Amino acid sequence: MAKLWGGRFSGDTDPLMDAFNASIDVDIRLWEADIRGSIAYARALHRAGILTAEERDRLILGLERIWGEFAEGSFRLEPGDEDIHTAVERRLHELAGPLAGKLHTGRSRNDQVVTDTRLYLLDRMEVLADALNSLQEAIVRVAEEHLDVIMPGYTHLQRAQPLRFSHWLMSYFWAFQRDWERLDDLWRRVDIMPLGSAALAGTAIPIDRKALAADLGFADISPNSVDAVSDRDFILEFLAWAALLGTHISRLAEDLIIWSTAEFGFVTVAEAYSTGSSLMPQKRNPDALELLRAKAGRLQGNFTRLATTVKGLPSTYNKDLQEDKEPLFDTVDTLEMALPILERVIRTLQLHPERMREAITPDMLATDLAYYLVDKGVPFREAHHLVGRVVRRAEELGVSIDALPLDAFQAISPHFGPDVYRVFDPEQAVERRRVPGGTAREAVLDQIARAKRLLHAE
Amino acid sequence: MAKLWGGRFSGDTDPLMDAFNASIDVDIRLWEADIRGSIAYARALHRAGILTAEERDRLILGLERIWGEFAEGSFRLEPGDEDIHTAVERRLHELAGPLAGKLHTGRSRNDQVVTDTRLYLLDRMEVLADALNSLQEAIVRVAEEHLDVIMPGYTHLQRAQPLRFSHWLMSYFWAFQRDWERLDDLWRRVDIMPLGSAALAGTAIPIDRKALAADLGFADISPNSVDAVSDRDFILEFLAWAALLGTHISRLAEDLIIWSTAEFGFVTVAEAYSTGSSLMPQKRNPDALELLRAKAGRLQGNFTRLATTVKGLPSTYNKDLQEDKEPLFDTVDTLEMALPILERVIRTLQLHPERMREAITPDMLATDLAYYLVDKGVPFREAHHLVGRVVRRAEELGVSIDALPLDAFQAISPHFGPDVYRVFDPEQAVERRRVPGGTAREAVLDQIARAKRLLHAE
Amino acid sequence: MAKLWGGRFSGDTDPLMDAFNASIDVDIRLWEADIRGSIAYARALHRAGILTAEERDRLILGLERIWGEFAEGSFRLEPGDEDIHTAVERRLHELAGPLAGKLHTGRSRNDQVVTDTRLYLLDRMEVLADALNSLQEAIVRVAEEHLDVIMPGYTHLQRAQPLRFSHWLMSYFWAFQRDWERLDDLWRRVDIMPLGSAALAGTAIPIDRKALAADLGFADISPNSVDAVSDRDFILEFLAWAALLGTHISRLAEDLIIWSTAEFGFVTVAEAYSTGSSLMPQKRNPDALELLRAKAGRLQGNFTRLATTVKGLPSTYNKDLQEDKEPLFDTVDTLEMALPILERVIRTLQLHPERMREAITPDMLATDLAYYLVDKGVPFREAHHLVGRVVRRAEELGVSIDALPLDAFQAISPHFGPDVYRVFDPEQAVERRRVPGGTAREAVLDQIARAKRLLHAE
Amino acid sequence: MAKLWGGRFSGDTDPLMDAFNASIDVDIRLWEADIRGSIAYARALHRAGILTAEERDRLILGLERIWGEFAEGSFRLEPGDEDIHTAVERRLHELAGPLAGKLHTGRSRNDQVVTDTRLYLLDRMEVLADALNSLQEAIVRVAEEHLDVIMPGYTHLQRAQPLRFSHWLMSYFWAFQRDWERLDDLWRRVDIMPLGSAALAGTAIPIDRKALAADLGFADISPNSVDAVSDRDFILEFLAWAALLGTHISRLAEDLIIWSTAEFGFVTVAEAYSTGSSLMPQKRNPDALELLRAKAGRLQGNFTRLATTVKGLPSTYNKDLQEDKEPLFDTVDTLEMALPILERVIRTLQLHPERMREAITPDMLATDLAYYLVDKGVPFREAHHLVGRVVRRAEELGVSIDALPLDAFQAISPHFGPDVYRVFDPEQAVERRRVPGGTAREAVLDQIARAKRLLHAE
Numbered sequence A, B, C, D: 001m002a003k004l005w006g007g008r009f010s011g012d013t014d015p016l017m018d019a020f021n022a023s024i025d026v027d028i029r030l031w032e033a034d035i036r037g038s039i040a041y042a043r044a045l046h047r048a049g050i051l052t053a054e055e056r057d058r059l060i061l062g063l064e065r066i067w068g069e070f071a072e073g074s075f076r077l078e079p080g081d082e083d084i085h086t087a088v089e090r091r092l093h094e095l096a097g098p099l100a101g102k103l104h105t106g107r108s109r110n111d112q113v114v115t116d117t118r119l120y121l122l123d124r125m126e127v128l129a130d131a132l133n134s135l136q137e138a139i140v141r142v143a144e145e146h147l148d149v150i151m152p153g154y155t156h157l158q159r160a161q162p163l164r165f166s167h168w169l170m171s172y173f174w175a176f177q178r179d180w181e182r183l184d185d186l187w188r189r190v191d192i193m194p195l196g197s198a199a200l201a202g203t204a205i206p207i208d209r210k211a212l213a214a215d216l217g218f219a220d221i222s223p224n225s226v227d228a229v230s231d232r233d234f235i236l237e238f239l240a241w242a243a244l245l246g247t248h249i250s251r252l253a254e255d256l257i258i259w260s261t262a263e264f265g266f267v268t269v270a271e272a273y274s275t276g277s278s279l280m281p282q283k284r285n286p287d288a289l290e291l292l293r294a295k296a297g298r299l300q301g302n303f304t305r306l307a308t309t310v311k312g313l314p315s316t317y318n319k320d321l322q323e324d325k326e327p328l329f330d331t332v333d334t335l336e337m338a339l340p341i342l343e344r345v346i347r348t349l350q351l352h353p354e355r356m357r358e359a360i361t362p363d364m365l366a367t368d369l370a371y372y373l374v375d376k377g378v379p380f381r382e383a384h385h386l387v388g389r390v391v392r393r394a395e396e397l398g399v400s401i402d403a404l405p406l407d408a409f410q411a412i413s414p415h416f417g418p419d420v421y422r423v424f425d426p427e428q429a430v431e432r433r434r435v436p437g438g439t440a441r442e443a444v445l446d447q448i449a450r451a452k453r454l455l456h457a458e
Helices: A016-023 A024-047 A053-072 A084-100 A109-145 A165-190 A210-216 A225-228 A233-259 A287-310 A319-347 A353-358 A362-375 A382-396 A406-412 A418-424 A428-433 A441-458 B015-022 B024-047 B052-071 B085-104 B109-145 B167-189 B207-217 B225-230 B233-259 B287-310 B319-347 B353-358 B364-376 B380-398 B404-413 B418-423 B426-432 B440-458 C014-023 C024-049 C053-071 C084-102 C108-145 C165-190 C209-216 C226-229 C233-260 C287-310 C319-348 C353-358 C360-374 C380-397 C407-414 C418-424 C428-432 C441-457 D015-021 D023-048 D053-071 D084-102 D109-145 D165-191 D209-216 D224-231 D233-259 D287-310 D318-345 D354-359 D361-377 D380-397 D406-412 D419-424 D427-434 D442-456
Strands: A148-154 A160-162 B152-156 B156-164 C150-155 C158-164 D150-155 D159-165
Touching: A016 C287, A016 C319, A024 A053, A024 A109, A024 A210, A024 A319, A024 D150, A053 A084, A084 A109, A084 B380, A109 A165, A109 A225, A109 A441, A109 B319, A148 A165, A148 A353, A148 A428, A160 A165, A160 A362, A160 A428, A160 B024, A160 D233, A165 A233, A165 A441, A165 B167, A165 B225, A165 B233, A165 C233, A225 B167, A225 D224, A225 D287, A233 B167, A233 B233, A233 B287, A287 A319, A287 B233, A287 B287, A287 C014, A287 C287, A287 C319, A287 D287, A319 C014, A319 C287, A362 A382, A362 A418, A362 A428, A382 A406, A382 B085, A382 C353, A406 A418, A406 C428, A441 B207, B015 C360, B015 D084, B015 D287, B015 D318, B024 B052, B024 B085, B024 B109, B024 B207, B024 B319, B024 B353, B052 B085, B052 D406, B085 B109, B109 B225, B109 B233, B109 B319, B109 B440, B152 B426, B156 B167, B156 B364, B156 B426, B167 B233, B167 C084, B233 B287, B233 B319, B233 C108, B233 D109, B287 C287, B287 D015, B287 D287, B287 D318, B319 D015, B319 D287, B364 B380, B364 B418, B364 B426, B364 C108, B380 B404, B404 B418, B418 B426, B418 D159, C024 C053, C024 C108, C024 C209, C024 D380, C053 C084, C084 C108, C084 D380, C108 C165, C108 C233, C108 C319, C108 C441, C150 C165, C150 C353, C150 C428, C150 D015, C158 C360, C158 C428, C165 C441, C165 D165, C165 D224, C165 D233, C226 D084, C226 D165, C233 C319, C233 D233, C233 D287, C287 C319, C287 D233, C360 C380, C360 C418, C360 C428, C380 C407, C380 D084, C407 C418, C418 C428, C428 D427, D023 D053, D023 D084, D023 D109, D023 D209, D023 D318, D023 D419, D053 D084, D084 D109, D109 D165, D109 D318, D109 D442, D150 D354, D150 D427, D159 D361, D159 D427, D165 D233, D165 D442, D233 D287, D233 D318, D287 D318, D361 D380, D361 D419, D361 D427, D380 D406, D419 D427
Parallel strands: none
Antiparallel strands: A148 A160, B152 B156, C150 C158, D150 D159
């Protein structure tokens, strides 16, 4: 079959150029959206008086048959099928004859492709929102289960202060919650129908765009036809969203990779998400986590790719925009795999609370020692300085700070009394942080309750 | 003065390391936010029973004096001032003595710096929202003014169909409107107070975080202390927002640069936003637009920079996060300059409607010629093909399609009648696109009215 | 078949995890390199006394048979084939029995995969070097053919000074020449064999690494086993190389897209590299060039992707490195298509010298007018200023500067004489730029001669 | 003073536009290169007959005086000084009168700025090459010093096989060596003089470009004037080089950050490169390393920034190119600080060999156990599988594999004999890897010797 646009052309194209130009390998994945869009468009053309009821029905019948062929895997691509729109139209022509030629009335591939892409993305965003929710549920569940596990908290990867494991884990709940909210915000900007914009100036056919949007389930119609065919913001915003989500995944993965080293030994990743070595029989590698960490680069690369492509592009449709789909599809695929994997890694994670507890050394209570002095009226900055001296003194004597004799304490500050040794109980330190957002039991329980309410609402 | 954290350290640091580590050159810009935060924190410490009313007042008096010093430019940095927090605390110590040491009670630079940054960003976001609004207003105004200017619309930078200039210009209104909405969405995620999270585990002091947030004007408090000190999402999201806005600016600039070439000659950029050449006396270069186009790279680079930095970072605070401020500040500065420049370029843009009109050639009405056939009952795809042959025939005869004799038309399709020549009126073609979002006068007026309502509401 | 590394594992993995972990869909493309590597390795194991001559030959026979299966498309993947190495080893086991198990002696997938990747890349770099060369040859040829075509040169997209078309075109020759040289430099850093590094510490088997490298055609062996399995610099450098090349392609495409607008009309892209519109029958869009311009984003995205992934990665092999292959393969594929397309677009480009000539307006000779004054002893900066006044005066009178009456010239400077009108010959202006690298005929011919010598040498 | 290019302009520019357009805050750093370039250019103009010897000397005298003013810090910027070229020319005019106006004869800011930038970069590349060399020397020295320290080698951050610390450290020597070689390759592409290209078409003045290049110390002249003013490849390649170097720095930093945790405890960063906490008195944070890790993002961002900016730019000079200097300068500054800091961190790094040795557990010898079986004739893959069973058996019995009784070994394979226990000596395992590039003492010494030869040669 001749190309859709071949009329004015005399010569042939170069087969290499056909391959370079074709997008069918990539955009075939839009088949469902494309057919849905065409069925609704046939109805709109009928309403606009372009198609009779009988013509409309014949076209829809043909389109439904093509839908069936795709669904059952029997649709056959032909050499001329340069993109999904062409493929469907070519097949419809085979099924419905010249009548198929009426379906394109007042429609351009410029508005068609971006309508398809929006329909597709709305579908996938639902799937991703669910996957994010399941991940958050897993986090809440594991956090509840291990509420009383206390571990060292780190800053700069140096032991800092004792922390509930659940408190650490819940910190990712909130990061993912922001991702959820951002996705929700983005929804409104994807849920807009560009169809009826035609090539760039708006269709010359009196299509009822609002009715067409309602038919396709879109919340709104695009307000400007030039913008409608130019704009790939909804994809870029999705890719930026994914890049940000990717950083969260990578950080959580990094924490768990470090904690599953022999040296930390705080957690063990389930065998199902680990692999061995082809050379070293003893190895158990946290491959799932490493791949999750790596995906951040991929997701960021996808954003860079499209953002650079649209930079400085003249307005309306340029063929450059054809390059929008691969980063979009790759990002969708990556996350549809990564989110459930992460969820499962967390659900099956084995904790080693005793290793965590052993790693809480008395010097992690140094801040609490400073508060001990503050309670006795020493300004905090001075208390901090005095405790610094306690730490050095203990180092000089080669003992841990809770083993420093009282006179050593008192040589540094007379405010130290025999009750100083009570400071060195990690449990108490944790419970002292009972402000909202703190690591005390009550505060973490409040946090979990709030999280559950949010999950319930979503 | 000794370093804030120097207590346990015996040796000296390397001066090169001091320079490498210091952030004061960059974060000094947070002085106002830092002092505001400290004043509110002094009040919170009083409420928590850590400071007497008199101590609180003395600290506030000192902080206000420091505020004054910064405001009038008399604040003097000292060698040890490694960051803005240290500088303010050092100076407060000079003014208020050891009492200054109490202000840091239960607060860490980890929660302090992120609180400062959020306060700063909220301020700048207001400025940017205003700048965006002014730009949108300029667009609407210029669009209204030139409502009846018709120009060639392009796809692939090839002449496509006639378009109202206003319709083209308004297409950017909607892109910027999305930016405005995204900024509004982002606001909720910036407007959250991390203070009270301390180093990572939550403060051990019974600070009333909600009252403190209210005092500082924050809408909410952070729900998890680990997340609060780890999270730079609000900056990343802002940088991604700016990168997207940057692509819009670059595309608008590209359109205008091309249109202000001698060859297009559709617009002239006002002299105030052009420059000449040091070698070629006749030149008038659209420098403002070129710089605006270029900024997209800068804004995208800033996003890449921070996204790469946080990738794979262990949770809580790591010093790597100190690198968040330069891309943030640079992005703010870039946009605070670029948006008003763009606004002014648009307000002062000189149009050449006659050049635009001359550029509308009859072949741009080819789609309308196809619709002429559709109206006579020819399926669109066939009509499209027949018009393709008309175009070729005219090329062969070396005439424009509106000069093709009737018999030449009829040799291609008997549906062509003498009324075919009426198709070649660009005004009519424009008016035919009267669907919502189309380029017809009425549709553009509706668009402008909707835009004004939105601007009014913001 | 059980996993290569399954010995110590008791449980099963999750099928989703198998899919997430598997790389076979991607790395199957390394089959040829993998088998070549294994054949050479079998010989090395024989030399090391691990295999008898007969065992070596049986393994090679098996490997050659697998090679044949891949080459003829009959190789069948099995469910457990998680990567290309596993697939080949599994099949070898079927063909050669337990003997196959000896091939992995002293080898790890860590050194195997990076050896395969280097072999693959060396192959593709040769293809790309040839493609680059052909493109450069096309440029030289077209430049020679149109040596006497004079066009307006632009800066800031504003008409600046007359230029030979060939001179403009040759400017890209040199950009691609730098790409060629960079590829040549990169070669040395790819042409290094990591095999023998085993998992990370070097193989415990007395493999003669230099002989093995010679067998595989590598110029050198890696000097440090830890670096050898960690390092993906050769891929990153290749991706950065491609990103830079991509910017050249995008700029050349942009020039030609602008010049093929109706308004410029300097060139026409051959039909074979253009496409039409599904809606607008008159359209002829430079799709090939738009896609070429867009690829810059893709290539840059691929660099970002891997650079972000390796950022902050602990040394030696981490599973994150598995993500290196997709950006590599995509970059190779993109360029293996883009370079020949660009070459063909250039070879078939139709020029419109008369349109170019018409676009050379007298004001483009303003710099030459300044030199006229310089020749009369006026300092250049003053001459530049005076000519600026000439330009303005002509604008005021509404004439072009070459139509300004002599007294108007002389009112601005007494140095202007009747010979001033001779300045306004573009040909002469072009010929005045005869320094090396200038646009005069002789200088361009020298340039072309030098280019040919370089191409000849490569 | 009026703008250099003001002649034809009637109106004023907008002060905001002046600020937006000006680059003087950034490019003032080019003062030295700019003046050097102008002095050489004055000599070239004399050779070309444009300046008398006396004029040349007066200009040079003036330029030298300006040089002195910059050097001693007394140069004063004036409001109209939009860039460094304008500032120098304005000042020269003050000193030398109208004669100053002759210096610009046949030169444009387009070729001048890129000449300055190349001169600047060549200077900085020398400094960076030295810094890289010093870092490499430090690595070699520390590697030699600790040759006999054996530590666990990791893959996937899981204990893998014993390794010499020096072998690990030397792995970075080779990464930095590649950076050195890349910098050396880049040198040739920076060391090219664009001066004489004028605005875009080549200068109309008969400048002897080769003599001018020799005077400025450039190795070659640019072959095409259009390319010369368009091309920013040398900056982009430098930025890509730096981004790659940044990944090496980030990986080395990550290794050391993890190893300086309390849990690993393999190294301690010197106090001079650590900092404490404002809240937690016991903390000693490896800030220098964290900042070094973070810089990878910054360096990558700088590349993205410029690559995106030049993407799709029309050829010759566009104002967009003014944005090249900030990423360049920022990258230079970052590395001129980061490389010496890293060098010093390494030189002062404290090792804890006993902690490293303790972390070498018997299961890290599992590969060697497999080789034990290979030596007895078991094919490697089977041996690997049998050792996997040994590992599991030991886990079941709750003992380490070297404590497994002989009968347990023999129950798994009859090839195990009483000599099996000799396998579990890490020193022997290390010494077994004596292939070139392996971790055996001899192999590491060879590596160090080769490294020293390279450093000597550079």
